[in-house]
Amino acid sequence: MSGRTGINVGLMGLGVVGGGVASALLQDPSTVTARVGIPVNLRRVLVRDRSRPRDIELPPGMLTANAEDILDDPDIDILIEVMGGSDPAAAYFRRALSSGKHVVSANKEVMAKEGADLMALARANHVSLLFEASVGGGIPIVGCLMNELAANDVYSIRTIINGTTNFILTRMAHQRTAFADALSEAQGLGYAEADPTNDVEGIDAAYKLTVLATLAYGCRFSPDDVFRQGISALEPQDFRYAEEFGYAIKSLAIADQNGEQVQLRVYPALVPFDNMLANVNGVYNAVEVHGSLCGQVLFHGMGAGRGPTTSAVLGDLVETARLVRDSAVPGGPRELSQHLGVRPIDALRTRYYIRLIVADQAGVLAQIARALGDEDISIASVLQKDADAETQSAEIVIMTHPALESSVQQALLTIGRLDPVRRVGNMLRIEE
Ligand SMILES: NC(=O)c1ccc[n+]([C@@H]2O[C@H](COP(=O)([O-])OP(=O)(O)OC[C@H]3O[C@@H](n4cnc5c(N)ncnc54)[C@H](OP(=O)(O)O)[C@@H]3O)[C@@H](O)[C@H]2O)c1
Numbered sequence: 461m462s463g464r465t466g467i468n469v470g471l472m473g474l475g476v477v478g479g480g481v482a483s484a485l486l487q488d489p490s491t492v493t494a495r496v497g498i499p500v501n502l503r504r505v506l507v508r509d510r511s512r513p514r515d516i517e518l519p520p521g522m523l524t525a526n527a528e529d530i531l532d533d534p535d536i537d538i539l540i541e542v543m544g545g546s547d548p549a550a551a552y553f554r555r556a557l558s559s560g561k562h563v564v565s566a567n568k569e570v571m572a573k574e575g576a577d578l579m580a581l582a583r584a585n586h587v588s589l590l591f592e593a594s595v596g597g598g599i600p601i602v603g604c605l606m607n608e609l610a611a612n613d614v615y616s617i618r619t620i621i622n623g624t625t626n627f628i629l630t631r632m633a634h635q636r637t638a639f640a641d642a643l644s645e646a647q648g649l650g651y652a653e654a655d656p657t658n659d660v661e662g663i664d665a666a667y668k669l670t671v672l673a674t675l676a677y678g679c680r681f682s683p684d685d686v687f688r689q690g691i692s693a694l695e696p697q698d699f700r701y702a703e704e705f706g707y708a709i710k711s712l713a714i715a716d717q718n719g720e721q722v723q724l725r726v727y728p729a730l731v732p733f734d735n736m737l738a739n740v741n742g743v744y745n746a747v748e749v750h751g752s753l754c755g756q757v758l759f760h761g762m763g764a765g766r767g768p769t770t771s772a773v774l775g776d777l778v779e780t781a782r783l784v785r786d787s788a789v790p791g792g793p794r795e796l797s798q799h800l801g802v803r804p805i806d807a808l809r810t811r812y813y814i815r816l817i818v819a820d821q822a823g824v825l826a827q828i829a830r831a832l833g834d835e836d837i838s839i840a841s842v843l844q845k846d847a848d849a850e851t852q853s854a855e856i857v858i859m860t861h862p863a864l865e866s867s868v869q870q871a872l873l874t875i876g877r878l879d880p881v882r883r884v885g886n887m888l889r890i891e892e
Pocket residue numbers: 472473474475476477478506507508509510512541542543544545547548566567568569593594597763764765766769
């Protein structure tokens with residue numbers, strides 16, 4: 461152990477997560493101190509608006525709205541960033557890492573967009589950059605991919621990684637609620653933001669998937685590499701029909717390797733009820749890693765919230781503080797030396813669920829089957845449902861055998877143009 465008698469921390473952000481971190485360090489520092497062996501002192505806390513009322517009382521002079529008070533303080537060893545967003549966070553990371561400060565962050569956006577460069581900068585400056593809280597809240601998946609699972613070739617990562625959408629889908633499945641009602645309930649409970657776009661359109665999940673895939677495959681990926689489909693087009697009957705076939709509907713974020721390519725995709729999918737992911741409900745998250753040595757490993761837990769996220773941030777803080785204590789050089793994540801391509805969604809081969817609203821007349825199914833057959837898609841089963849006397853329409857639900865995504869898209873264009881087809885209700889992929 462070096463002669464250090466304490467370690468100094470600057471905190472950027474005092475919201476949901478920052479409040480948890482600050483109160484742990486100020487009001488109950490004994491656990492962190494015991495794990496590190498010397499005191500870990502919170503020196504400064506950066507916010508946007510100093511006049512805003514806070515749910516935690518800070519010592520006089522600790523709060524600042526000037527980032528330089530942390531970035532230019534040579535006595536601060538570790539920067540904890542829990543502000544969110546990539547701007548100005550990425551610039552602050554660069555300054556901190558370049559000046560020899562270690563960084564701990566909960567920021568999935570900055571890590572997804574600029575993580576590869578920031579990790580390289582950390583390595584070049586012999587400092588540590590840890591970001592466990594950026595994916596899965598209290599679930600320790602980031603560190604596991606960097607360390608405990610590092611000896612595996614990762615065949616696939618399949619996740620439920622956004623608690624807001626999982627809450628909405630669970631409500632829609634169990635209460636048969638419409639999407640808009642489930643969303644307002646999530647907003648009322650504080651699980652969804654006033655502008656829910658990032659969650660319901662899969663943007664948040666795409667950031668997290670990018671971070672996981674970058675670590676798992678040792679390759680630079682960007683959020684733009686992720687195929688994304690949101691959940692807002694789902695209707696209560698999709699859940700009813702899926703259930704009749706033995707499936708739940710879950711918003712999955714998936715990375716899997718096929719030869720020299722990785723496919724990254726976020727979409728609502730049918731998952732068989734006997735699959736563990738089908739039984740992850742409410743705001744819970746799950747991550748299933750399939751590795752060459754470990755086989756299938758499942759992580760399950762609270763993916764957000766003050767407690768779980770603070771747990772992840774403080775875990776990284778303890779690890780970093782031990783390095784500072786020992787004046788040690790961090791191991792850091794693996795070099796991103798792999799060059800893998802991104803497999804386009806058109807190349808996906810899976811089974812499909814297709815719901816069509818059609819005129820209630822004879823011969824419709826034959827026309828639809830022909831359009832599918834022309835694209836080499838064979839039907840596994842069909843349900844014909846809910847003939848509506850008033851509009852003289854019915855719903856046809858088709859489950860296909862494995863087919864190519866590009867063929868299914870082409871067939872749906874043709875089917876949508878058929879005279880008796882009123883509209884394509886939904887097309888969902890099946891993840892067995
Ligand atoms: N909430 C969760 O459950 C959760 C879970 C996992 C990861 N995360 C990640 O943790 C980070 C923080 O999330 P949060 O929910 O704690 O956010 P939040 O409640 O909105 O708090 C953000 C804090 O950062 C400060 N801030 C924002 N932009 C700033 C800027 N440009 N300069 C100075 N201060 C700034 C805000 O200051 P003011 O208070 O003055 O506005 C506020 O104190 C995000 O990256 C998020 O993705 C959150």
